[in-house]
Amino acid sequence: MSAFSRFTPLIRALPSTVPFVGPEAIERQRNLPVKARIGANESGFGPAPSVLAAIRARAGETWKYNDPENHDLKQALAVHLGIRADNIAIGEGIDSLLGLIVRLVIDPGSVVVTSFGAYPTFNFHANGFGCRLATVPYAGDREDLNALLDAVKREDATLVYFANPDNPMGSWWEADDIVAFTRALPETCLMILDEAYCETGPASAMPSMQALIEQPNVIRTRTFSKAYGLAGSRVGYAIGTPGTVQAFDKIRHHFGMNRIGMVAAQAALADQAYLHAVVGKIKKARERIAAIAADNGLLALPSATNFVAIDCGGDGVRARAVVDGLMQHGVFIRMPGVAPLNRCIRISVGPEHDLDLLAEALPQVLKAL
Amino acid sequence: MSAFSRFTPLIRALPSTVPFVGPEAIERQRNLPVKARIGANESGFGPAPSVLAAIRARAGETWKYNDPENHDLKQALAVHLGIRADNIAIGEGIDSLLGLIVRLVIDPGSVVVTSFGAYPTFNFHANGFGCRLATVPYAGDREDLNALLDAVKREDATLVYFANPDNPMGSWWEADDIVAFTRALPETCLMILDEAYCETGPASAMPSMQALIEQPNVIRTRTFSKAYGLAGSRVGYAIGTPGTVQAFDKIRHHFGMNRIGMVAAQAALADQAYLHAVVGKIKKARERIAAIAADNGLLALPSATNFVAIDCGGDGVRARAVVDGLMQHGVFIRMPGVAPLNRCIRISVGPEHDLDLLAEALPQVLKAL
Numbered sequence A, B: 001m002s003a004f005s006r007f008t009p010l011i012r013a014l015p016s017t018v019p020f021v022g023p024e025a026i027e028r029q030r031n032l033p034v035k036a037r038i039g040a041n042e043s044g045f046g047p048a049p050s051v052l053a054a055i056r057a058r059a060g061e062t063w064k065y066n067d068p069e070n071h072d073l074k075q076a077l078a079v080h081l082g083i084r085a086d087n088i089a090i091g092e093g094i095d096s097l098l099g100l101i102v103r104l105v106i107d108p109g110s111v112v113v114t115s116f117g118a119y120p121t122f123n124f125h126a127n128g129f130g131c132r133l134a135t136v137p138y139a140g141d142r143e144d145l146n147a148l149l150d151a152v153k154r155e156d157a158t159l160v161y162f163a164n165p166d167n168p169m170g171s172w173w174e175a176d177d178i179v180a181f182t183r184a185l186p187e188t189c190l191m192i193l194d195e196a197y198c199e200t201g202p203a204s205a206m207p208s209m210q211a212l213i214e215q216p217n218v219i220r221t222r223t224f225s226k227a228y229g230l231a232g233s234r235v236g237y238a239i240g241t242p243g244t245v246q247a248f249d250k251i252r253h254h255f256g257m258n259r260i261g262m263v264a265a266q267a268a269l270a271d272q273a274y275l276h277a278v279v280g281k282i283k284k285a286r287e288r289i290a291a292i293a294a295d296n297g298l299l300a301l302p303s304a305t306n307f308v309a310i311d312c313g314g315d316g317v318r319a320r321a322v323v324d325g326l327m328q329h330g331v332f333i334r335m336p337g338v339a340p341l342n343r344c345i346r347i348s349v350g351p352e353h354d355l356d357l358l359a360e361a362l363p364q365v366l367k368a369l
Helices: A009-013 A023-030 A049-063 A071-081 A093-105 A120-128 A145-155 A175-184 A242-250 A259-270 A272-295 A316-328 A352-368 B009-013 B023-030 B049-063 B071-081 B093-105 B120-128 B145-155 B175-184 B242-250 B259-270 B272-295 B316-328 B352-368
Strands: A088-091 A111-115 A132-136 A159-163 A190-194 A218-223 A236-239 A307-311 A344-348 B088-091 B111-115 B132-136 B159-163 B190-194 B218-223 B236-239 B307-311 B344-348
Touching: A009 B093, A023 B071, A049 A259, A049 A272, A049 B049, A049 B259, A071 A088, A071 A236, A071 A259, A071 B023, A088 A093, A088 A242, A093 A120, A093 A159, A093 A190, A093 A218, A093 A236, A093 A242, A093 B009, A111 A120, A111 A145, A120 A132, A120 A159, A132 A145, A145 A159, A145 A175, A175 A190, A236 A242, A259 A272, A259 B049, A259 B259, A272 A307, A272 A352, A316 A344, A316 A352, B049 B259, B049 B272, B071 B088, B071 B236, B071 B259, B088 B093, B088 B242, B093 B120, B093 B159, B093 B190, B093 B218, B093 B236, B093 B242, B111 B120, B111 B145, B120 B132, B120 B159, B132 B145, B145 B159, B145 B175, B175 B190, B236 B242, B259 B272, B272 B307, B272 B352, B316 B344, B316 B352
Parallel strands: A111 A132, A111 A159, A159 A190, A190 A218, B111 B132, B111 B159, B159 B190, B190 B218
Antiparallel strands: A088 A236, A218 A236, A307 A344, B088 B236, B218 B236, B307 B344
């Protein structure tokens, strides 16, 4: 196949991998319809009715580029979080922000520390900029803060990734532990504190804004994709010192935000009553997923997120068989990528109907193993 | 101001520039409302009613990530263009695709050739990856194909940018000239043929798909932002050989597309009758802008785009005064950034009401100079 002859050496060495196969691709590949879409940690509860009303009311504005300064959402977030607008950078979802952060700090050969089996899209970006990835095993299905810190120091790492609560395991650390980690972190290492699931965890797990806002080597990333139900809108944000987050302006897509997506994000932020109600539904759905697991003799891990990891009591082959078997019934779920995490399957919360399908299909799948 | 201490040398050396200041920022800075938004080459005619109906009907899907393979839009574009789906890559507007293309081929120090005064966002990306930019002057307010080719050969350039029709001047070349350029181009240089304005130019200026589809060193970029009226939706696409466009899969944001933006793009593509009608309106608006210029003793340049460059008969200082003066009346326009192009102002087409405001304000502004 004929390709341009002069891609960079780094590009030539990269594989054509995707971090995740989408449910639509699975439908096409396997010629099976997804009936319960509970695999990508989206929110089947959807965004607030007020958000949908705002999208419909302002659809006609989509002929205009979005404000490249993202002024209004930054102001609203600043008020909501009790910080300043210049502590915030907006991006096309956390995925996009992760790519920008990697680019800001990684030269080929720089060392990046993460946990073995943590968020693959971060690794996709880190490898894409030629880093050397140093991974630390999970300990007890949690990212291992102490081992991460040791690795940073040992490797003189430029960047460390840590998600709290964690994906794919749903586990979490308490705020005090995280603050202590940031205080012990060398100032030459930037920490990505990925808080994609911050709305669904215990309050005690979330450091206050004030606890970290003065640290130039900490960037917290958050999103409207999860609890707010706006994965398809692609709006995320990064929180840090003004000096650190202003670096995004050197390389970000200034006109990259979708205008209606921004309308949706602002409406979502303004409707905290809906968020509160949805978080309640998410907690109930987690309990129901755990109950379904227990009914089938499987153990659900504690979760602070909008999904539940379930130990299938075997290895990755067994868990993969459960994932594939559920898809035969139209139930789309995912699983962690590496051992020992991949003894688990990962099921996103969703409406009753989706979990009914899960409850119906899971015993049949397990029986057929 | 406290910033992380270990950004890469390349990042530290980059300025915090933005390619364009948005109209919302100008409103905030100058405390003036934009009444006629005819500066960013958006389409004030808006997208088709069928597109707005599709957005409203499917707003509820925004809780789902978009299909990372962008299957449906690629299929529809392939049918529309008479090429194959694997000739196409989808991205968050041409701006985003430009960034990816630069990253695919540029290492620090690689040479990139473009025209002096051409699209600044391309330069933003090229500089952002550390290239050495070699620029060629416009000739007669057109990009100079022959000089670009000479520069590519002289500099052993890895990448050359060429827009047809051109922004900011609105000028164009005939298809045969462009095809000849690509045939003469060294295979070690990738050409970006930016066709953002392809729908509004003469048919004779657009090479057929078949003329270039076998060339691994040509990528054509197109967008739904201009004639289709979807700038805020952020959907662009790149056309090339399968081997070349598949390279995007190594580094693109697989889950980066806005789901409702993709719904809008597919609906827009399906409504060619609306596109045809809008292109008619764009041509009439170009004629009206030229007439307004003539009424004021100014010369409008020929345009194949959705904007018109108008020679203000002086230097950049005079043109800047016209741009600033029009904004005092709420008329937002822009101008080219460098001499000699910056003797011109650049006015985007728009509905009658917007051009009425222009016609009213321009003589007052010129009188006050």
